[in-house]
Amino acid sequence: MAILANRVKNSSNSLELIRIISNILKRFCVIFGFILSIYLFFITPKKISSISLEVTGSIVSIGLAIYKDIFEYINLVTQKFIYFQDLERKNIELKLEIARLQHLQSEVESVKAENIALKDLLMIAEEEEFEYFTTKLLSVSFNPFSRTALIGAGKKQGIEPDQIVVNSGKLIGKVIEVSNNYSKVMLISDVNSRIPIKANSSREQGILAGNNNNSKILYLPNNHLVQKDEEIVTSGHGNIYPAGILVGYVSKVTENDVIVTLALIYLKWNLYKYYCRSSNSCFLKCCTLHNYCKNVSLFHGTFL
Numbered sequence: 001m002a003i004l005a006n007r008v009k010n011s012s013n014s015l016e017l018i019r020i021i022s023n024i025l026k027r028f029c030v031i032f033g034f035i036l037s038i039y040l041f042f043i044t045p046k047k048i049s050s051i052s053l054e055v056t057g058s059i060v061s062i063g064l065a066i067y068k069d070i071f072e073y074i075n076l077v078t079q080k081f082i083y084f085q086d087l088e089r090k091n092i093e094l095k096l097e098i099a100r101l102q103h104l105q106s107e108v109e110s111v112k113a114e115n116i117a118l119k120d121l122l123m124i125a126e127e128e129e130f131e132y133f134t135t136k137l138l139s140v141s142f143n144p145f146s147r148t149a150l151i152g153a154g155k156k157q158g159i160e161p162d163q164i165v166v167n168s169g170k171l172i173g174k175v176i177e178v179s180n181n182y183s184k185v186m187l188i189s190d191v192n193s194r195i196p197i198k199a200n201s202s203r204e205q206g207i208l209a210g211n212n213n214n215s216k217i218l219y220l221p222n223n224h225l226v227q228k229d230e231e232i233v234t235s236g237h238g239n240i241y242p243a244g245i246l247v248g249y250v251s252k253v254t255e256n257d258v259i260v261t262l263a264l265i266y267l268k269w270n271l272y273k274y275y276c277r278s279s280n281s282c283f284l285k286c287c288t289l290h291n292y293c294k295n296v297s298l299f300h301g302t303f304l
Contacts, residue, residue: 135159138182147187147212149173154181162240170263171195171234171245188247189213189262197247198235199226205235208247208260215248217258226250226258 135153153159155178165172165185173193177184186193193210197217202225206217220226230250236243252259 140187145191147190147210148176149185149187151175151183151185152181154179154183156180159183164241166245167264169246171241171247172264174240187264189215189264195241195247196235196237197232199250200231200233202226202230205237206258208232213262214251215260215262217260220258224258226253228253232260 135151135157138150138152140149141147149165149172151159151165159175159178161175161178164174171188173185173187173190175183176186188195188208188210189212190210191212193208193215195208196205197208198205204220204224204226206220209216209218217226217232228250232247232250234241234243234245234247246263248260248262248264250258251261
């Protein structure tokens, strides 16, 4: 890039030199013609003949014509030289810009590769695009051995096992059984629920095991950094739960256990028993399903 810049500078110096020489020649010819005219009109005898005057005029005219032709040619050559110099300068500037952009692209590729490496190091799952499908939540069932929900969509509507359910950004559960028109959802508070999670602040990762409203994080290292009130979200591993869905908050940290209070504890599941005014007002108004990578999907719904 420095060599190209020097070439531009050298070309400018050459053009300036040509202009200086052209100006010197112009001044020399003007002075020479002026002196010659004075000599012919004032130094020659007063009785100069008309023939001598004619000859003098012819010489001056010829000199002026030669001057005009020479300097018109010089101007033409100078203009062409300037034109080609401009082309060369623009070409060099474009080469400099291309070199700069290639260097910038190289830096971007380096940062991109570093970003990918850091994601791999931190085990960050890639974000996925989702498609949505809407259906109704029909009922919720709680007992000491399971916690499930029933939704009004099945195989005919494209529902499949392992599709997941959320409410206002909070994880509810995943589909475990499907019929033609209905599906059963296992809630995350179910004792059989296992969800790959991570703590947002400490970046620790583990498996959340359902245990009613107070679930536990399994497989944490002994020297983990998880703290109370830390937000727990899905890690995205396992190709079922997308990354970043809110699961709950750390409510207790002991020497042996980390207890998580689920975000869904604030949903009053039993309100439908007391505040029903119509057949649909007792349950979720809607659920939304969207596809997640390999035929995995996600519900999204709004509770009363």
